[in-house]
Amino acid sequence: MKAAEATSSTATNMGRLKYYQVSVFVCGWISYASTYCLRKPLGVIKADLHKFMNLSTTQLGWLDTALLLPYAIMQMILGPIGDRYGARKTFGVCIILSALSMITFGYFSSFTIWFILLFLNGTAQSQCWPNVTKGVLGWFSDSVRNSMFGMFGTCAFAGGIIGTMIAVYIQANYGWRQVYFFPAVGMIFLGLGTLIFFQQPDEVGIQVPGKESVESTPKGSAVAGGEKPKMWDLWNMPMIPEVSVAVFCLKVVRYCMYMWLPMYLLQALNYSSAMAGVFSTVFEIGGVTGSALIGFALDRYYKGQTLRGIAFFVLLSTVGLVLFMLTSSWGVFFNSLFMFMAGAFNAGPDILLCGTVPAELVEKHNKNAATATIGLVNGFGSIGTCIEGPIIGAITAYAGWTGMFYLMIGLSALGTLSTYKAESIFRRVNRPTTDFIAGV
Template sequence: MFSKIIVSQHLMLSLLWLAYASAYLLRKPLALVKADLISELHFSTQLLGWLDVALWLPYAGVSLTMGRLADKLGARNVLGFGLFLSAVSTAGIGYSSTFGVMFLLSFGTGAFQALCWPASCTILGSWFKQSEKNYAFGLFGTSCFVGGVLATYLVVYLERMCGWRYIFLPCAVVPAIFGLCIVMFARPPSGYTLTIEGSSTEIAPILAQPSYSSQPRSMTLFQVLRLQLLPEVCASIMFCKCVRYAFMMWLPLFLHDALNYTKFEAGVGSTAYDIGGIFGSLFNGFMVKRFFVGSNLFGACMSNFLMGMFLMVFYVSQGLGWPAHMSLLFMAGLFNSSADLLLTGPVALKLGEKHGASITVCGVVNGMGSIGSVIQGPLIGWIGTTWGWDAVLPVLVAMSLAGGFASLRAYRIQQRKQRAATVQQRTDAMESI
């Protein structure tokens, strides 16, 4: 028989998983209707890139600047109402025919869901003790990719059966419902008269008392960026997210235009990357323990390097056909998701907990990563228009390697700090004899 705590932990994990997976119903449609916007509304590739900016620029801006407010409002309210309001904004996109209206609605979608990830991480961290967090975040991280896969299949089906304009409203209903469920049920363990030792119970000051400080610290963006390891972690996640969102927003169009897939084949084939992400999230904790010396930062470093390697192989093997394409995209997605999850989950949360500002620090890391998602839109649009699709993949390979080197620097700093602490402890012990 499972204890009440274990059952409650997994019920909360399931609720958060479903809620965050539903957020991809608000993100995927814009990526999958790009070919329709070109053919029906005569949008250029560069204009489509600026639609990506409309979605991800407010996402990055709110993540970077509103963490202090989110810490005061509480993770439950931030996540629940963020999902609901972003769903409302998304629902109207299908009824618009001008770039300006689509831009504004996409802007609202990005802004309202900007803090959903750090809020989810903060709630989840309060339900699991330190030794269980890689397991919990590994399972939770699959929501990004399972949500992306299921959203892709649904959008492709709706587009085929009803046309692109009738995609957005049905996709908005589910996250709106889950947003309300989060507001009602996503309480900390203390809200259900449970105590979980070793967990981060700092969800919000109005919900629970933090375990790392007497009260949550209010930290500005510049204070957060001065924390040790934060600049390196932020640089690494920025490159990692740029690659991830370039694939999420452009892979269907790339497969359609560059490799001559049909729209249906391109939409379904693009899920190979997301399916790889599912496995990367599931086996993330195992890979860190077994292959990456138990270090989340070293795991992020090697995952970035391996992602770059598989993207390079994909670049030189485009003529090998569908099986090779899907296999290589699967492996690239696996290691991209591993690096992404490690940096925005356990690494960011641990740094935030030490300073009593979980949502703020997680939000800054996620927001800096979102700068990559903002950059990728106009960058990929400009490269594709100027030099063609063959020039896109080498740029993404270079970004993967840059992210790996940034994580490697953070790992080396961490190792030096740990060695210095060990030497100091031995010195103190000898002096006390």
């Protein structure tokens, strides 16, 4: 009788665990993907702002900065908020704040007000990625973290595609002033849903099996001591600078492809405007595929050696960029093949390097500093998205499109070396006791 009761209790607990795993995964995926519905419209309506509101290209560039700069910087400054109030509350409230900041965008005609609203939007969204990452990872065992988070990471790329399509549809049917209103209304409800459904294991009293135990320290303590963790404390942790540099390199490469590839295809390879626009999504489609599959490859073929596997995949992205440049005159098939390769092996590692890897690194010391560390790594990397525009513009003006590709190849190679260095540091520091990332 007791054995039967124990079996029934175990089955019930496993059923509850599966329910929360699915609900948190789905809720987090949809909610984070929706954040792009309040990022992508700015690129869609730039031509309208220039034509109807007489904004100069310089002012349009400053609007980009208003959104992207606080997104990068505030991840590093506000990171401890998620560790203090919890992933569910922080993520849900930030989604709602992001929506409220942009819901009235179309009702103003002032550059200054638009700048302020975009700044608030970037600040609110800065805490979405660190907290959704911590919230999702908390529900899965260490043995499948890369696989599950690789699948989850597709939300960042699918969200970008969906956000653009929605903005284009609203612009065409309701005018540019409504491109933020409808998505913002929807995101308010998604934020409320997140507050309800994005539960964490400690909130519902579930112990997730297969998770390596970590030494628990009081909330607000330092990474390895009793003081409140500071950004400098986190930065001084082994491997965090190397992982941050790798994320920086990968994000510069990715956003360069997003922002400049259509113009390159049009001017350098003589694609038509329509073909350039369609082909430019190949890199992003590769990103969705790579994010979904690379996590599974790491868990199967690089178990206990995540950083080594990631470094190998980043190297493949570098090779893809080299082959794309060398075969650029060979036609659409080869262009598509190597750009898809570059995108797949850039995006998949990027998602893991600013998600599972920093979480695992810091959780060995203090599980309550995970959100801050993820914010630090992703925030440092996101600085690259803020500065790639002026840098690429200057390089192409001085050295042409070839110079741009040399820079992208160099940055991708640097990302490979930085990841390998992090892996070697981990093996040296942790060789006697652990194999959770680098192995022995």
